[in-house]
Amino acid sequence: MVDLINVSYDTQIPNNVGLSQDRRVLKALEKWHPGYLNWWGKLIPQNFQDNMVYLRTAVSVDPKGWAKFGYVKMPDYRWGVLLAPQVEDRRIPFGEHAGQPAWQEVPGEYRNMLKRLIVIQGDTEPGSVEQQRFLGLTAPSLYDMRNLFQVNVEEGRHLWAMVYLLHKYFGKDGREEADDLLRRQSGSQEAPRMLGAFNEETPDWLSFFMFTYFTDRDGKMQLESLAQSGFDPLSRTCRFMLTEEAHHMFVGETGVGRVVQRTCDAMAAAGLSDPSEIGKVRDLGVIDLPTIQKKLNLHYSLSLDLFGQEVSTNAANAFNAGIKGRYMENRIDDDHRLTHATYKVRNIVGGQIAEEEVPALTAINMRLRDDYIRDAAGGVGRWNKIIEKSGIPFQLELPHEAFHRQIGVFSAIKASPAGDILSEAQWSANRDAWLPSKADGDYIQSLMVPCYEPGQYASWIAPPKVGIDGKPGEFEYVQIHHA
Amino acid sequence: MDSPLKQHLIDPEICIRCYTCEMTCPLGAIEHDDNNVVVDAGKCNFCMDCIPVCPTGSIDEWRVVATPYSLEEQFRWEELPEQGEVTVSETAGAAPSGKAADDPIAALLAEAHRGAGGKARAPASASKPTVNLYNLGNPIEAVVQGNYRLTAEGSGVDVRHIILDFQGKPFPVLEGQSIGIIAPGADANGKPHLPRLYSVSSPRDGERPGYHNVSLTIKRDDHGLCSNYACDLQKGDKVKVTGPFGATFLLPNDPDARLLMVCTGTGSAPMRAFTMARQRTVGKKSGGMVMFFGARTPDSLPYFGPLNKVASSLLQKHLVFSRMPSQGKEYVQDRMRTEEDVVAEMLQDSNTHIYICGVKAMEDGVERAFTNIAESIGHQWRNLRDGMRDEGRYHVETY
Numbered sequence: 001m002v003d004l005i006n007v008s009y010d011t012q013i014p015n016n017v018g019l020s021q022d023r024r025v026l027k028a029l030e031k032w033h034p035g036y037l038n039w040w041g042k043l044i045p046q047n048f049q050d051n052m053v054y055l056r057t058a059v060s061v062d063p064k065g066w067a068k069f070g071y072v073k074m075p076d077y078r079w080g081v082l083l084a085p086q087v088e089d090r091r092i093p094f095g096e097h098a099g100q101p102a103w104q105e106v107p108g109e110y111r112n113m114l115k116r117l118i119v120i121q122g123d124t125e126p127g128s129v130e131q132q133r134f135l136g137l138t139a140p141s142l143y144d145m146r147n148l149f150q151v152n153v154e155e156g157r158h159l160w161a162m163v164y165l166l167h168k169y170f171g172k173d174g175r176e177e178a179d180d181l182l183r184r185q186s187g188s189q190e191a192p193r194m195l196g197a198f199n200e201e202t203p204d205w206l207s208f209f210m211f212t213y214f215t216d217r218d219g220k221m222q223l224e225s226l227a228q229s230g231f232d233p234l235s236r237t238c239r240f241m242l243t244e245e246a247h248h249m250f251v252g253e254t255g256v257g258r259v260v261q262r263t264c265d266a267m268a269a270a271g272l273s274d275p276s277e278i279g280k281v282r283d284l285g286v287i288d289l290p291t292i293q294k295k296l297n298l299h300y301s302l303s304l305d306l307f308g309q310e311v312s313t314n315a316a317n318a319f320n321a322g323i324k325g326r327y328m329e330n331r332i333d334d335d336h337r338l339t340h341a342t343y344k345v346r347n348i349v350g351g352q353i354a355e356e357e358v359p360a361l362t363a364i365n366m367r368l369r370d371d372y373i374r375d376a377a378g379g380v381g382r383w384n385k386i387i388e389k390s391g392i393p394f395q396l397e398l399p400h401e402a403f404h405r406q407i408g409v410f411s412a413i414k415a416s417p418a419g420d421i422l423s424e425a426q427w428s429a430n431r432d433a434w435l436p437s438k439a440d441g442d443y444i445q446s447l448m449v450p451c452y453e454p455g456q457y458a459s460w461i462a463p464p465k466v467g468i469d470g471k472p473g474e475f476e477y478v479q480i481h482h483a
Numbered sequence: 484m485d486s487p488l489k490q491h492l493i494d495p496e497i498c499i500r501c502y503t504c505e506m507t508c509p510l511g512a513i514e515h516d517d518n519n520v521v522v523d524a525g526k527c528n529f530c531m532d533c534i535p536v537c538p539t540g541s542i543d544e545w546r547v548v549a550t551p552y553s554l555e556e557q558f559r560w561e562e563l564p565e566q567g568e569v570t571v572s573e574t575a576g577a578a579p580s581g582k583a584a585d586d587p588i589a590a591l592l593a594e595a596h597r598g599a600g601g602k603a604r605a606p607a608s609a610s611k612p613t614v615n616l617y618n619l620g621n622p623i624e625a626v627v628q629g630n631y632r633l634t635a636e637g638s639g640v641d642v643r644h645i646i647l648d649f650q651g652k653p654f655p656v657l658e659g660q661s662i663g664i665i666a667p668g669a670d671a672n673g674k675p676h677l678p679r680l681y682s683v684s685s686p687r688d689g690e691r692p693g694y695h696n697v698s699l700t701i702k703r704d705d706h707g708l709c710s711n712y713a714c715d716l717q718k719g720d721k722v723k724v725t726g727p728f729g730a731t732f733l734l735p736n737d738p739d740a741r742l743l744m745v746c747t748g749t750g751s752a753p754m755r756a757f758t759m760a761r762q763r764t765v766g767k768k769s770g771g772m773v774m775f776f777g778a779r780t781p782d783s784l785p786y787f788g789p790l791n792k793v794a795s796s797l798l799q800k801h802l803v804f805s806r807m808p809s810q811g812k813e814y815v816q817d818r819m820r821t822e823e824d825v826v827a828e829m830l831q832d833s834n835t836h837i838y839i840c841g842v843k844a845m846e847d848g849v850e851r852a853f854t855n856i857a858e859s860i861g862h863q864w865r866n867l868r869d870g871m872r873d874e875g876r877y878h879v880e881t882y
Contacts, residue, residue: 063507063532068693220501243536246501250538253499378500378517385561466497466540470688472764474738 006060007080014080016061017164028167029081032178036163039182040075040156043129048136049075052479053149054468058082061240069469071479077153081164084239092230093329094336095322102232106169110321114231115170117324119177120194121226122162123184124219125155127198128211130186135208138448140458144205146468146477147251151212154244161237169233196406197302204444205461206259206287210299213252213379218306220245221327221372228325253379254464256296260383261462262286264390275394282443285459289387289394291444294436296396297417300376301404307369310345310408315364326364327371343367346401347409353402353419373398404435452480489616489653490551491522491529494563497541504533504542516558524551529653545655547613566611588663588728591680596731598839598846598879599872600865606735606836606875610687613655614730619678622665622723625649627716628696635782641703642749642785643714644684647722648696654724656697657687658756659732659838659878663725664699666712678725679709682840682880684752686760700752700785732878734760735836741771743829743837745815745849750841751776751785753880757838758798770797771834773825777815777845779806799825816848820855827860830867836876843881 010020012030019026041049050073057078058066062085090102106114129152139145159181166174184191192199197215202208223245227238266284267273275281281288308315318324319338326332334341341360346353360367377398384395400419402410414427417434436444451458455474467475493504493513498520505513505520512526513533533542546552546566596603605612617623625647633642656662663678670676685698703714716722734742734757742761744754754774761770778784781804790800801822805812819826829835830853839849850864857864871877 063534063536067535242506243503246499246503246536247538249501250499254539375500468540470540470543472736472738474765 005062005085006065007058007078007082009078013160014078015082015164017081017083017168019081022168025164025168028175029164032163032167032175032182035179035182036079036156036160037075039126043133044074044152045134045136047480048149048478049073054146054471054475054477055150055153056469061085066240066243074149074153077156079153079157079160081160082157082240083233083236086232086236090232090235092322093228094325095230095320096337097230097322098336100230102230102235104232106231110231110323111170113318113321114234114323115166115173115177117226117318118162118165118234119181121222122159122166122178122181123194124198125159125162126181127184127186127193127195128202128216129155130193131198131200131202131211132208135202135205138205138450140205140451140461141456141463142452142454142477142480143457143464143468143475144255144461145452145480147247147255148208149478151216151248151251154247157244158241161241165233165237195306197306200302203441204448205255206292206295206444207299209252209255209259210295211252212248213256214296214299214303214376215306216245216248216252217376218303218372220249221368221375222306224327225325225329225368228329230322253382255461256292256379257383257386258462258464259287259460260289260292260386260396262460263289263292264387264392265462267392268390273392275392285447287444287447287460289392289396291436291440293396294434294440296380297399297404298435300398302406303372304369304401305405305407307372308365308407310347310366310369311358311362312365313362316359316361319361319364324364327368348413348421351421353410353415353421369401373401399434488524488548488551489529489613489655490524490546490548491527491542492544492546492552492557492563493520493522494541494544495519495560496562497539499539499541501538503536503538507532507536514554519558519560521554521557523554529651531651531653545613545653547616588678588680588725592661592729595880595882596878598843598850598881599868599877601869601872603731603878604873604875605731605733606737606740608735608737608740609733609875610657610736612657612660612727612730612733614660614726614728616654616727617725619665619675619725622678622725623649623652623654625654625697625722625724627718627720627722629718630714630716633700633785638780638783640748640779640783641714642783643699643701643703644785645699645701645713645716646685646690646696647699647724648694649724654695654697654727655687656683656727658683658685658734658760659753660727660729662697662699662727664709664713665723665725666709667723676708679707680726680728681713682749682752682756683727684755686756686763688763692763700749700755702749731875732838732840732880735875737834738765739771739834741829741832741835742773743826743835744772744774744776745819745837745839745841745845746774747777747815747841747845749785750839750845750881753840754838755786758793762793762797765797772797773799773801773829775801775803775815775818775822777803777805777818777841780804814848815845816852819849819852823856823859826853826856830857830862831860833874835871837871837878839879839881841881846879846881 007014007016052071055072056067056069059068061082092100092102135148136145163178166178184193186193187199202211223238223242227235229235263286266286270284275289278288338360342357343360343363344355345358345363345366347356380396387394399417402415402419403417405411414422447460454476457463510526512523628646628648631644633644634640661680661682663680665678666676681699683697684700689695690698701713704710746754781787801818803813803815803818854864857867868877
């Protein structure tokens with residue numbers, strides 16, 4: 001009997017899918033495995049590979065067993081194939097097949113569509129690890145370094161999750177796609193990652209926090225809508241990935257929050273209350289609030305691009321086919337078919353940004369993006385509470401959806417953060433006021449000096465309010481001095 | 484009935500609204516609005532499924548309340564309210580509906596703490612304890628996971644290490660607290676036996692980290708009804724438990740706090756809990772702990788083997804024996820005098836917390852040793868002690 005809750009270690013690949021009894025897939029994965037280890041080994045600087053890192057590992061997929069903490073060397077991390085438990089008699093929740101039993105095998109007519117969605121999702125996972133590979137060298141604390149590595153190993157595991165689906169359900173094509181996931185490289189000229197945001201640099205820790213807050217949140221929304229899928233193995237994979245993804249949201253939200261906190265504290269201690277006195281604030285060794293806003297503008301706008309075209313027949317087809325649902329589909333109270341429903345999207349009409357009603361089916365991407373914007377706004381509100389408590393007259397804001405876009409209807413125009421359409425000249429004149437300039441980047445880079453003493457934090461970031469796994473402040477999250 | 488209820492809450496200042504808990508809860512007890520994620524006290528059955536899935540630690544919050552906070556109240560919160568008076572009231576009759584059976588327990592603890600010479604206070608940085616969660620009218624059932632003899636067969640002393648598991652039900656206990664064991668059956672008047680108190684010897688996260696099981700260190704008293712019952716328990720047996728009790732003899736969370744621990748026999752139970760808690764939190768950093776531990780012989784000293792494996796950098800150990808055939812009798816107070824410099828240096832450090840636990844008979848000797856050592860550095864012991872006690876740094880529990 002295959003144990004579908006506890007992780008089995010009877011093969012080289014920890015899993016809860018009975019791999020030892022599935023020789024074909026096991027063989028394929030074992031063939032892929034060395035390439036993965038090689039990719040990981042070349043990626044993370046060698047000294048960190050030898051460090052003991054306080055990581056969590058899942059030993060089962062039920063709530064009791066999925067977060068076991070302990071010191072691990074990253075190359076020994078138990079990457080594996082973990083699917084949430086199967087729900088008995090699960091039905092396809094939406095689209096034209098709504099109500100029929102969920103597919104346990106790939107439905108032939110949707111094979112390519114499914115494969116493409118899995119490959120796109122899979123491509124983002126190693127991409128982000130590649131973008132973040134050098135951040136350990138400038139970690140502002142051992143706590144942050146540990147969080148970075150936790151995010152990295154879990155992205156690595158998410159890659160495993162997608163590769164399993166490709167190997168298990170897509171035969172030779174699937175194996176080739178899985179190999180390509182290791183061939184493409186973030187930022188590469190010849191073989192870049194598939195989505196733009198995953199080819200951008202993550203040059204500093206504020207970018208990392210913004211990335212985990214904004215870009216990983218897109219990942220969360222995508223996973224949530226794939227977790228609704230009528231293809232049950234995909235749904236179960238994504239459901240389990242979501243529990244891990246929550247940690248990435250946490251790193252982003254608290255990371256930016258701690259940067260804001262530190263800036264406010266330093267300004268208060270120095271008697272500064274005008275956030276626009278950038279030079280004076282920077283003299284304190286912290287990141288001024290307007291620069292934090294610029295970083296936010298950049299990462300938020302790049303992340304909006306990940307949702308694709310506002311009106312998309314691909315998205316409509318995937319929904320109609322029962323392959324990719326809406327965010328929290330199971331909590332939406334409608335017919336889950338959307339045959340006659342409409343949805344409001346913003347478009348450029350006669351040189352103005354205006355709202356239009358379009359068939360809801362074609363606006364699936366837009367709906368997910370709106371859900372994303374709502375979700376992302378929550379943390380911004382909490383950051384603003386930190387600023388408000390310190391009495392500094394400043395508020396962080398999400399820019400308008402038309403601002404700085406490369407994909408979708410707004411990529412054709414230039415717009416201000418407030419959503420006013422601008423000429424090229426107006427845009428160029430103001431660009432550096434809205435997005436990080438080279439000088440801003442240089443300043444932040446100058447702050448990126450490592451702080452490796454337990455319980456100590458770099459000048460520009462406040463300590464966390466609570467430790468990981470309830471650990472106290474002095475806890476040595478990465479045993480960097482023992483390597 | 485409005486007996487105090489332990490309510491599960493989420494800290495809105497730490498929570499990032501990822502809703503993972505909400506998606507995990509099998510009962511739908513967790514919900515959210517635009518402001519907060521909240522737990523419905525009427526639905527939560529303490530299954531704890533939501534605790535490990537939370538990435539922030541914001542969900543492991545508990546308050547003992549007379550009336551649960553409503554969902555509407557929780558939705559409005561910007562921060563978590565402090566624990567109200569309900570938990571810390573250890574004195575008899577503080578809660579109008581308090582069970583009569585709790586009164587003897589408060590009296591017992593007050594008697595045990597009398598040696599401190601005044602009103603005991605918890606260390607400033609101690610965690611807020613939960614007390615009286617379960618009582619005689621509403622005990623919790625624990626299952627025995629193990630019962631191990633700690634002392635040698637021929638030593639003439641039978642001390643047991645007994646591990647209890649609460650089957651996933653909440654039993655939040657801190658190091659230094661006690662729990663009550665109810666022996667089955669009835670007394671001569673046909674009334675159920677009152678609980679006997681035993682100090683826990685495991686740290687707050689469990690004998691095994693994260694398992695929240697509890698260990699006790701119990702010495703068999705030939706005429707003791709409850710100790711015989713407890714020492715004879717077998718793996719798998721079910722035991723009725725009350726508590727936790729005690730709100731002052733607690734471990735400071737401050738990593739810089741230093742501990743001076745003086746104990747005899749099973750008085751080592753809380754010291755073991757403190758040591759393990761520190762071992763788990765400070766890692767390889769110095770634990771700043773010094774222990775004077777007395778027994779008759781090594782084979783009657785509970786945890787003799789494991790104690791010797793604890794690194795001296797974490798815990799400086801002085802194991803003292805009063806019945807060694809080839810040596811004169813030595814008691815803890817004698818060794819404290821021998822190690823006068825160590826004790827004196829700690830007495831002068833405002834980070835030092837003193838814990839004394841064991842038989843009542845040890846009090847006088849230890850008190851005299853402290854008096855001498857304090858004098859040698861120009862302090863009057865009574866003043867020093869009272870000052871430390873008022874700051875929550877001097878703790879006595881003797882029986």
